[in-house]
Amino acid sequence: MSLELWVEFFEDLEQIRGRSRNTVMAYRRDLELYEEYAKTSRDIPGFYIFMKKRQLSARSQARVISSLRTYFKFIESRGKIAGELRELKAPKVKVGLPKVLSPGEFSRLFNACETDDATRTARNKITLLLLYGLGCRVSELIGLSLQDYHETDRWLSVIGKGNKERAVPLTEHLNRELKAYLEVARPVLAREKTPSILINDRGHRPSRVDIWRWLAAWSIKAGFEEPVSPHRFRHGCATALLEAGADLRSIQMLLGHASIQTTQIYTSVTTKNLTDTIDDHHPLSHLED
Numbered sequence: 586m587s588l589e590l591w592v593e594f595f596e597d598l599e600q601i602r603g604r605s606r607n608t609v610m611a612y613r614r615d616l617e618l619y620e621e622y623a624k625t626s627r628d629i630p631g632f633y634i635f636m637k638k639r640q641l642s643a644r645s646q647a648r649v650i651s652s653l654r655t656y657f658k659f660i661e662s663r664g665k666i667a668g669e670l671r672e673l674k675a676p677k678v679k680v681g682l683p684k685v686l687s688p689g690e691f692s693r694l695f696n697a698c699e700t701d702d703a704t705r706t707a708r709n710k711i712t713l714l715l716l717y718g719l720g721c722r723v724s725e726l727i728g729l730s731l732q733d734y735h736e737t738d739r740w741l742s743v744i745g746k747g748n749k750e751r752a753v754p755l756t757e758h759l760n761r762e763l764k765a766y767l768e769v770a771r772p773v774l775a776r777e778k779t780p781s782i783l784i785n786d787r788g789h790r791p792s793r794v795d796i797w798r799w800l801a802a803w804s805i806k807a808g809f810e811e812p813v814s815p816h817r818f819r820h821g822c823a824t825a826l827l828e829a830g831a832d833l834r835s836i837q838m839l840l841g842h843a844s845i846q847t848t849q850i851y852t853s854v855t856t857k858n859l860t861d862t863i864d865d866h867h868p869l870s871h872l873e874d
Contacts, residue, residue, distance in 0.1 A: 588620055594659050603747045605724075615652035629672040647675045686813060686821030691717055697807035698799075705786070707770035709799065711762060712783060716815060718759040719743065720822030720840050723796050723815040730780040736764055751838065 598604045598612060622635045636646050650673050657667035691713070698709035715726055725743050733742040739755045755763065767782070776788025785791040801812040823836050 588616060588623075588656070589660060589665060590663055591616075593663070594656055597659060603749075605746065605748075608746070611648070612652045612655070615649040616656055618649060619653055627669075629669055633676070643676045650675045684817055684820065685824045686717070686817040688821075688825065690809075690813070691818075691821065693807040693809075694800075694803050694813060697803045704770040704773045707766050708774060708784060709803070711766040711770075712796070712799065713818075714759055714762055715783075716818035717822055718756060719753050720819045720826075721753070722746075722819065723793055726815070727781075727783065727791050727793065727796065729782040731767070731782060732780065734763065734767070734782065736760065 595609060595613070598609050599606075604612075618636075618639070619632065622632050626632075633646070636649065641649065654670060654673050654675075657670040657673070660667045661670065695710065695713055698713060699706045700709070712726070715721065715729070716723075719726075719741065721743055722745070725745055728744055729741065735741070739757070739760045740752045741755060743751050743753050745751060763782075771782070771784055774784035774788060779788075779790055781790035783791050785795045796815055797812070800815065804812040819840065823840060826836055
C-alpha cells in the first residue's frame with residue numbers, strides 16, 4: 586500500500602485499541618477507497634465528489650471520513666505531517682429514529698418460535714429472551730459462554746465492542762428461564778464440549794447467520810412483512826426501559842455505549858411515541874376545523 590505506516594496503523598487498531606476483525610476490515614475498505622482516489626488527486630474537496638459518484642450515502646461518507654481522520658491522527662502521532670486531517674469534515678447525517686420492537690411484536694415472535702421439538706423450542710425462546718432482556722448485540726449474544734453466567738447474583742458477563750466487558754443484570758424471570766434451559770435443553774442440544782450458552786441445530790455455537798435465519802423463519806411464521814432484525818430487540822429493550830423510568834446512564838451501561846450521546850437517541854423515540862399517543866387520543870386532535 587502507498588499510504589504511510591499502513592501496517593503499523595492496523596496493528597494499533599487490533600492490538601492496542603482492541604478493535605474487532607469486522608471493524609478493522611471496515612477501516613481497510615475505507616482507506617483503500619481513499620488510496621484509489623489519491624492515485625489521481627490529493628484534493629480533498631474532490632474526494633467528496635468521488636464518493637458521491639460511487640453512490641455512497643451521507644452516512645457511509647461520514648464513516649469513511651471518520652476512518653480517514655483516525656488514520657491521519659495516527660500518522661501525526663508518529664511524527665508525520667497530515668495536512669488532510671484539517672480538511673476532512675464529516676458530512677451532516679440526518680439521524681433516523683431506531684425501529685423498535687414493541688412488547689406485542691415480541692409476544693408474536695415468542696409464540697411463533699415454538700416447534701414440535703421441546704428442546705429446540707426452549708433454545709428458541711431463550712434466544713429471544715436474551716436478545717430482548719439484555720439488549721445485546723447479536724455478536725455479544727453468540728459469544729455468551731457458560732462461565733459468563735452468574736446464577737446466584739443474577740447477571741451475565743457480556744463482551745462488547747473493543748473486547749470491553751460489562752455485567753448485565755437479569756430479571757428474576759429471565760434468570761429462572763436461563764437456568765432451566767441450561768439444565769434441561771442445552772445438554773440435549775450440545776454435541777461437543779462447547780462452552781457456548783446457545784447451541785445451534787448442529788450442536789455447536791451459533792453464528793450470526795444462524796440467528797438471522799432463525800429470526801427470519803419466526804418472523805414469517807408470526808406474519809411480519811419483513812424479517813425482524815436482532816438490533817430491533819436492542820432498541821426495544823432500551824426504549825421500554827426509558828419509558829418505564831430508567832435513567833440514561835443506566836441504559837448506557839446496559840447497552841455498552843461508549844458515549845451517552847448514542848443512548849440519548851432513545852429519548853427522541855419516546856418523545857415521538859408520546860406525540861403519536863396524543864395525536865391519537867387527545868380530544869383536541871378530533872376537533873373539526
